[in-house]
Amino acid sequence: MELAVFILFALGALVSSLVVVTHRNPVYATMSLVLTLVCVAALFLMLGAPFIATLQVLIYTGAIVVLFLFVIMLLNIQREEHAAPSSGIQRWAAIFSALVFAGLLLGLFWRAHGGDPAQPALTEEQVSLTTLARLLFTEYMLPFQAIGLLLLAGVVAATSLARRPDGRLTSPDQELAHAPGDAPRAEEAP
Amino acid sequence: MVPASWYMLLAAVLFVIGTIGALTRRNGISIFLSIELMLNAVNLLLVAYSRQLGDPTGQVIVFFVLAVAAAEAAVGLALFIAIFRHGHTIDVNRMNLMRW
Numbered sequence: 069m070e071l072a073v074f075i076l077f078a079l080g081a082l083v084s085s086l087v088v089v090t091h092r093n094p095v096y097a098t099m100s101l102v103l104t105l106v107c108v109a110a111l112f113l114m115l116g117a118p119f120i121a122t123l124q125v126l127i128y129t130g131a132i133v134v135l136f137l138f139v140i141m142l143l144n145i146q147r148e149e150h151a152a153p154s155s156g157i158q159r160w161a162a163i164f165s166a167l168v169f170a171g172l173l174l175g176l177f178w179r180a181h182g183g184d185p186a187q188p189a190l191t192e193e194q195v196s197l198t199t200l201a202r203l204l205f206t207e208y209m210l211p212f213q214a215i216g217l218l219l220l221a222g223v224v225a226a227t228s229l230a231r232r233p234d235g236r237l238t239s240p241d242q243e244l245a246h247a248p249g250d251a252p253r254a255e256e257a258p
Numbered sequence: 259m260v261p262a263s264w265y266m267l268l269a270a271v272l273f274v275i276g277t278i279g280a281l282t283r284r285n286g287i288s289i290f291l292s293i294e295l296m297l298n299a300v301n302l303l304l305v306a307y308s309r310q311l312g313d314p315t316g317q318v319i320v321f322f323v324l325a326v327a328a329a330e331a332a333v334g335l336a337l338f339i340a341i342f343r344h345g346h347t348i349d350v351n352r353m354n355l356m357r358w
Binding site: 070074081082085086098101108111112114116127139142163174177178184186188194199203208215218219225226230232 | 262268288315318321322326327328332339348
């Protein structure tokens with residue numbers, strides 16, 4: 069029974085991740101990423117990590133993917149154009165080296181852990197919010213603070229990168245297209 | 259009970275799919291999506307090891323990876339907005355401002 073559920077979600081994750089890397093329309097690719105993330109969250113649940121599974125759904129599909137969709141729609145990205153003539157050999161070289169990499173990784177994991185008996189999932193008490201919080205706020209206090217600093221730096225960097233240097237909402241050539249005194253509108257397509 | 263090695267193999271395959279995407283796609287957003295896939299594969303590996311070794315520390319590390327992924331996505335997408343404003347494209351083949 070558990071094997072069937074594992075195979076179901078593993079296949080779901082594999083197929084939807086293939087769609088992520090092959091689909092030319094970024095919106096479909098992003099929605100497919102949501103499916104991958106939910107499948108992996110289900111695998112987290114099967115591995116006995118309910119807190120991580122919740123975080124995965126909340127942070128990844130709730131915040132990061134929404135950010136992606138927002139940027140895709142803000143920039144009005146169309147489907148990717150067809151590959152330039154020179155990139156054909158690059159693509160095959162990339163796929164070949166990725167397959168070699170996959171073979172190495174699979175061989176490594178299989179040799180290291182192929183025969184290991186399955187361990188029982190961590191107990192409720194081991195993965196409870198209290199235990200994880202205690203680990204986080206005692207043993208990993210310094211990384212936790214560093215992560216907070218990193219997020220703050222990320223917020224500052226993102227705001228300063230995404231705003232125009234002169235503080236206006238539209239570019240000067242767009243403003244020329246409007247009548248003088250026309251309120252600048254950010255949603256106008258360039 | 260599904261052995262942890264199966265989860266590891268799945269994580270390896272997901273990571274490689276993300277690698278293929280990051281290497282072959284030319285749309286900046288798609289490259290970012292592929293990188294998110296790779297991060298997610300590593301998270302799966304960490305949780306699988308956490309069960310195999312009976313140690314909840316792996317789950318704490320996944321928490322850090324999630325936070326780093328969020329910061330990376332925010333800064334990266336802001337970068338793409340700035341680049342798009344500059345050249346009206348996020349095709350990485352056409353970004354040659356700093357090419358020698």
